[in-house]
Amino acid sequence: MKSKIKAFMDLVKQRNQFEPEFLQAVEEVAETVIPYIVNNEIYYGKNILLRMVEPERVLMFRVPWIDDSGEIVVNRGFRIEMNSAIGPYKGGLRFHPTVNLSILKFLAFEQVFKNALTTLPMGGGKGGADFDPKGKSDGEIMRFCQSFMSELFRHIGPNTDIPAGDIGVGGREIGYLFGMYKKLRNEFTGVLTGKGMSWGGSLIRPEATGYGTVYFAQSMLETRNDTLKGKVVTVSGSGNVAQYACEKAMQLGAKVVTLSDSGGYIYDKDGIDESKLAFVMKLKNNKRGRISEYVEKYPNAKYIAGERPWGVKCDVAMPCATQNEVNLSDAKKLLANGCFVISEGANMPSEPDAVHAFQAAKILYAPGKASNAGGVATSGLEMSQNSLRIVWTREEVDERLQRIMANIHKNCIKYGKQDDGYVDYVTGANIAGFVKVADAMLAQGVV
Numbered sequence: 189m190k191s192k193i194k195a196f197m198d199l200v201k202q203r204n205q206f207e208p209e210f211l212q213a214v215e216e217v218a219e220t221v222i223p224y225i226v227n228n229e230i231y232y233g234k235n236i237l238l239r240m241v242e243p244e245r246v247l248m249f250r251v252p253w254i255d256d257s258g259e260i261v262v263n264r265g266f267r268i269e270m271n272s273a274i275g276p277y278k279g280g281l282r283f284h285p286t287v288n289l290s291i292l293k294f295l296a297f298e299q300v301f302k303n304a305l306t307t308l309p310m311g312g313g314k315g316g317a318d319f320d321p322k323g324k325s326d327g328e329i330m331r332f333c334q335s336f337m338s339e340l341f342r343h344i345g346p347n348t349d350i351p352a353g354d355i356g357v358g359g360r361e362i363g364y365l366f367g368m369y370k371k372l373r374n375e376f377t378g379v380l381t382g383k384g385m386s387w388g389g390s391l392i393r394p395e396a397t398g399y400g401t402v403y404f405a406q407s408m409l410e411t412r413n414d415t416l417k418g419k420v421v422t423v424s425g426s427g428n429v430a431q432y433a434c435e436k437a438m439q440l441g442a443k444v445v446t447l448s449d450s451g452g453y454i455y456d457k458d459g460i461d462e463s464k465l466a467f468v469m470k471l472k473n474n475k476r477g478r479i480s481e482y483v484e485k486y487p488n489a490k491y492i493a494g495e496r497p498w499g500v501k502c503d504v505a506m507p508c509a510t511q512n513e514v515n516l517s518d519a520k521k522l523l524a525n526g527c528f529v530i531s532e533g534a535n536m537p538s539e540p541d542a543v544h545a546f547q548a549a550k551i552l553y554a555p556g557k558a559s560n561a562g563g564v565a566t567s568g569l570e571m572s573q574n575s576l577r578i579v580w581t582r583e584e585v586d587e588r589l590q591r592i593m594a595n596i597h598k599n600c601i602k603y604g605k606q607d608d609g610y611v612d613y614v615t616g617a618n619i620a621g622f623v624k625v626a627d628a629m630l631a632q633g634v635v
């Protein structure tokens with residue numbers, strides 16, 4: 189089996205030499221899915237995984253715009269249309285200076301499996317630009333979004349490819365992108381998700397990724413007859429996903445003690461309560477400030493510059509910032525401190541060695557493609573509402589979200605339960621996602 193996996197990876201490496209994050213995401217899937225393919229004749233000998241690692245289409249384009257000082261700036265825009273076997277391409281846009289082909293291909297590849305897990309009819313895609321929104325004025329953000337959409341619009345559509353938010357892309361950016369799309373196409377349609385409530389958005393979409401990550405942690409704890417009540421939780425990030433993971437964990441009786449950004453983390457041993465979280469939301473979403481400002485408002489808390497929160501003692505950890513933010517040494521610290529639940533809000537936040545350490549310790553570890561699927565699932569619910577031209581209530585959307593997360597958990601158990609009863613959620617998520625997409629690809633022929 190090892191030699192089969194190696195032969196496959198050698199081929200993928202040869203073709204994608206300079207894409208480390210993409211290779212990392214593919215290797216994790218290959219390790220778990222190739223043994224399944226070998227043991228299941230209908231998938232064997234058809235190069236299905238080889239087809240899945242090749243994007244159906246990669247778009248790369250110039251994004252010129254003019255900054256507030258009159259300077260012409262040129263960024264690079266991308267859209268990876270990875271797989272449309274089970275539905276139109278669906279996935280977020282990331283605006284961050286680190287964006288490149290490797291990062292977006294890893295995200296698009298993960299998205300294919302994640303979207304399949306939601307049970308909704310969505311293929312996988314991802315896009316973005318190497319644009320840094322930090323420190324930019326509203327006008328600069330708008331001009332950038334308009335320039336970006338002035339090329340992207342010809343490649344997307346409500347039945348073709350439906351982008352949404354990711355790092356650096358939230359409600360404000362989706363608004364500017366939507367406005368430009370509508371103008372160019374002369375069409376008001378559900379081409380983006382994460383829209384505002386008065387123009388086609390869905391209730392609960394802003395909350396969905398963070399809430400879903402907590403619902404998934406809850407389902408994992410239930411397997412050990414436990415709950416979140418009284419648990420100490422560390423969260424990284426302080427953006428969209430982190431904020432709502434914090435909110436739901438708090439509502440379910442847990443004590444969240446950390447948040448972070450790329451500058452460092454805050455540790456509040458008393459726990460982040462509703463009013464403290466409201467302060468963070470205003471700080472991050474309106475003022476676009478730094479998490480270090482938390483300790484100016486709440487001096488009992490500490491700010492630790494240049495570090496991540498994984499050395500803080502906790503029961504549950506939820507990485508909600510970015511890829512590869514938990515390394516082996518962080519994993520060892522978490523385990524030594526008694527952490528026994530990891531629910532990933534971010535995409536691929538744990539390095540492979542860290543994942544292996546969690547699995548070896550047999551803790552409850554959920555990979556992002558399972559635990560953070562609530563965001564895109566609720567995007568799928570936004571698309572349904574757009575097609576039906578109706579708006580569901582908050583309760584209705586939240587109930588559907590909870591049902592979807594519980595179902596993903598059940599599917600991970602179905603495909604990931606080991607002989608000794610331990611649930612390997614990585615194997616479970618990868619195989620469950622693979623089966624759905626592979627069956628559709630087989631039915632549709634070699635295309």
Ligand code: NDP
Nearest residue numbers: 354355356397425426427428429449450509510534535563
């Ligand atoms: P936001 O832009 O709202 O927030 C990102 C947060 O992560 C910020 O606090 C940011 O800090 C921090 N961060 C970003 N890059 C780094 C870095 N290189 N090092 C340290 N901290 C960093 O993004 P989201 O909350 O939407 O996304 C967070 C994660 O969740 C990403 O991995 C994303 O792919 C994933 N995700 C998002 C979904 C969504 O619906 N939004 C759905 C599923 C997954 P700073 O401000 O300093 O950069």
Ligand code: 2IT
Nearest residue numbers: 279280352353354564567
């Ligand atoms: O990584 C993700 O799942 C997202 N950024 C959300 C994608 C979406 O289409 O809602």
